[in-house]
Amino acid sequence: MNVGSIILVVLVLAAIGYVLGRRRALATSTASGVRLHSLPGYYGQTVALFVAVPALVVLAAWLFVQPIVIESRVDGMIPDSVIPQGGARSLVMADVRQIAGGLDAVLERNALNEEALVNGEVDFSNIRARLAEVGVAIGSDAPREVFEAAVSYRQSAGYGSIAMALVVLGLALGLGAWSMLRIRPKMRARNVSENFVLTLLIGSSMIAILTTAGIVFSLVFETINFFKMYPASEFFFSTVWNPQFRGGSELGILPLLWGTLYISLVALLVAVPIGLMIAIYLADYAGSKLRSFAKPAIEILAGIPTIVYGLFALITVGPFLRDWIAQPLGLGNSSSSVLTAGLVMGVMIIPFVSSLSDDIINAVPQAMRDGSYALGATQSETIKQVILPAALPGIVGAILLAASRAIGETMIVVLGAGAAARLDLNPFEAMTTVTVKIVSQLTGDTEFASPETLVAFALGLTLFVITLGLNVLALYVVRKYREQYE
Structure with missing residues (x-):
């Protein structure tokens, strides 16, 4: 059975x-x-x-x-x-x-x-x-x-x-x-039934905690095994990423971290201003008919599979940037680049910023707007000096969610940015990220007894620590600027 x-x-x-x-x-x-x-x-x-x-x-x-x-x-x-x-x-x-x-x-x-x-x-x-x-x-x-x-x-x-x-x-x-x-x-059957339900709810709430703990422990144990085979100093400070699977590998994480942060920064520079302006317009300027059409249309972007964005970057955005900007300026000849992946990823995460920020701005009490207008403030002054400060903690959370989404993206990077691990400031050069190399190191017939395979867990743990640091920073900003409104 x-x-x-x-x-x-x-x-x-x-x-x-x-x-x-x-x-x-x-x-x-x-x-x-x-x-x-x-x-x-x-x-x-x-x-x-x-x-x-x-x-x-x-x-x-x-x-x-x-x-x-x-x-x-x-x-x-x-x-x-x-x-x-x-x-x-x-x-x-x-x-x-x-x-x-x-x-x-x-x-x-x-x-x-x-x-x-x-x-x-x-x-x-x-x-x-x-x-x-x-x-x-x-x-x-x-x-x-x-x-x-x-x-x-x-x-x-x-x-x-x-x-x-x-x-x-x-x-x-x-x-x-x-x-x-x-x-x-x-x-007392009702008490028995309700106690069962209470236990079930407690167990359900523990699933997320236990899952997180399981992920951390699995990453930590395998990372310890990796550092027994490969020096931690070379992993964290080497500027060369060259796995060989036959010995003589150089597994420095710095080029991967640079590519991850560089591409994510470009994506956020695209998504945050555009997403925030969309949220402000929809919340305070757009009429109900336009809002009812525009917000679902923007949120469709979040539902498009990332492989589709990757193909768009590969066959449209990349060649356009290469032929019209990079080659004429002598900055590169490759259609795979940081700017290609960053622009397309930025478009993908716009809904994460705009939709959440819109909901947060709409949650600001109408009385605060009315009070600002009563004191003679214009609509733009009210937005800048009243609404945005009141909604700042939630907006920071929306930006953090977008940053986490950008850092963890894989398919757009594979098709749009290439797989070259390098330290370079030129946004028209091909680079790669931590997530791409995690996939490549665990693809094919792998055995979990070599540093070339176990390095994927060390990369994953490093990425986890980075996102945890972002969360801690966001909590600090939220607590510092949070204000309580009746």
Whole structure:
């Protein structure tokens, strides 16, 4: 039974538990002549919650733990002698998982006998041919031990799935029956139901915190492994980025940081003034008809896929800047440049500034505008001296969101700015960013045992620290200039 079927069965059992719990509450109240403490629906909710929540929590935990346990067990079956020289055990385990998945497809086609497969009574060269038929290509040098580990992996996963279904469904039925037996007229079912909901809300609020903690810990641990292989001083202070994957790599982050900040600065120089002026016009000058049309039209820019912006930069903006500005002035011959990516990215993040700033400016109390006009101020003076200072904390937050969006962009940079890691002030030269190199270092057949791969985690942690610093700076500005208005 697959995971989707288990979840569906649990939900059906919860629905049945709700109906039966409600009926039992009404029946016990009628039989005893005692009024129910809570509404009948709360008794049904109690049964449904006891059926569904613990079972689904156990299911989630099982899905997380089972692969770890199985891989740990199967990993012990692979001797060091079958690990390719210069390779990693993780790559062999990837082959094991791939073969195990292919075996299911082979058995579904009745191309192999499952009993013979489990007992090791089949020719492994025959298995390789059958796997090729279902699209699983395995090299001819894959040793027998890898196939045996894959068979064991598949068998353990099958037993684990059966055990998971039995445990989850047994827990749902058991707790459902127990909660049914607890139903009494004096039972505080409403309190039980509300406590469940409160716990669910607390758990939901913890997801973001735990996710952030998980991201940070994963980055930190892998970054520590990277700095055990590569000097931290060279990573942070070297001006050369030249990964080789065969030794002799130079992995300096400074060219990547420069490209990231340079392109983001160009994007913000485009987006912030234009976005802020759009927000001011829509909030204080535009009529209702124009506003109802213009604001959704501007927000469409935020919904365009970034790959489309990248193509626009590649085939339109880049050649235009090269042919009409860079080449005539002798500043460059490439259509991929910082200015190309920055301009297109700036257009993309305009809605982040304009839409949020518009909402924030509209949130400023009308009484403040009226008071300014009553003192003789013009509309422009009111905007500059009353509305913008009052909305400054929110505007800073909008600019921060736009900056974070610009720093984390990848596709526009790949197509518009190129992939050259260099330190240069010329905006018509090709450069690259941290995010682009994170993708390139983790693309293809990678093994997490070399500095050329682990450097992606160090880059990610550095980018995380930069965005965290931006958030701290924004909080400082907001707290310094925040004013409270009635």
